[in-house]
Amino acid sequence: MDDVASLVVSEVFGPTWQGEGPSLGRRCGFVRLGRCNLACTWCDTAYTWDWDRFDPAVELAARPVADVLREIEAMHVEMLVVTGGEPMLQQRHLRPLVSGAAERGWRVELETAGTIAPGPAVDAVNAFNVSPKLASSGNPVDRRYRPDVLRAFQSTGRAVFKFVATGDADLDEIAAMVEECQLDAVWVMPEGTDADTLIQRSRTLAPAVMERGWNFTSRLHVLLWGDRRGV
Ligand code: SF4
Numbered sequence: 001m002d003d004v005a006s007l008v009v010s011e012v013f014g015p016t017w018q019g020e021g022p023s024l025g026r027r028c029g030f031v032r033l034g035r036c037n038l039a040c041t042w043c044d045t046a047y048t049w050d051w052d053r054f055d056p057a058v059e060l061a062a063r064p065v066a067d068v069l070r071e072i073e074a075m076h077v078e079m080l081v082v083t084g085g086e087p088m089l090q091q092r093h094l095r096p097l098v099s100g101a102a103e104r105g106w107r108v109e110l111e112t113a114g115t116i117a118p119g120p121a122v123d124a125v126n127a128f129n130v131s132p133k134l135a136s137s138g139n140p141v142d143r144r145y146r147p148d149v150l151r152a153f154q155s156t157g158r159a160v161f162k163f164v165a166t167g168d169a170d171l172d173e174i175a176a177m178v179e180e181c182q183l184d185a186v187w188v189m190p191e192g193t194d195a196d197t198l199i200q201r202s203r204t205l206a207p208a209v210m211e212r213g214w215n216f217t218s219r220l221h222v223l224l225w226g227d228r229r230g231v
Pocket of ligand 1: 036037040042044045048086
């Protein structure tokens with residue numbers, strides 16, 4: 001039988017800071033869940049899903065939600081970020097985690113690629129950080145782009161849309177998605193897993209992002225720690 005009181009977890013880490021998006025710099029604990037339904041060429045957490053390169057027996061563990069909550073509690077944080085992989089693959093199992101966090105007074109943010117629509121199990125999430133993937137991610141369009149799902153997140157009134165861009169060429173594609181799905185709260189984040197690449201791409205992208213009227217975010221954890229895991 002499906003045990004909704006446990007989650008397939010890659011790592012639990014913190015205290016740290018949210019590294020991306022509107023909450024950049026907020027102190028928090030992270031739960032990174034295993035598995036993903038996409039395969040982005042530049043994915044920086046391929047150890048959650050790429051079993052050609054990593055061993056799931058080493059990388060993932062089924063963990064009771066109560067254990068995960070205890071581990072976050074020991075961090076003395078006021079915010080929990082649920083990330084992946086793709087956390088929405090375990091949506092039904094998220095209810096006890098999210099409600100446990102709410103009972104403790106924590107803000108909950110959930111990070112997703114926006115291919116699976118939110119249901120009642122994630123009603124208590126305070127903010128959805130939705131990161132729709134572009135053609136430059138290398139995923140086929142029918143797997144990475146689900147306008148109906150993006151509209152469902154938009155209709156919660158709790159979603160921001162954070163697009164990872166590798167260069168100016170990605171911005172027209174973002175504009176088309178924003179227009180088709182009528183998204184507001186648009187953020188652009190340069191792709192990069194080392195500080196030099198991130199800074200260079202930030203400088204290249206910033207003027208055009210400003211011109212289009214969108215928000216911009218860097219990646220604090222990359223600036224501080226590069227691509228080190230678990231920080
Ligand atoms: S959706 Fe996220 S976790 Fe999945 S492959 Fe893309 S970047 Fe990696």
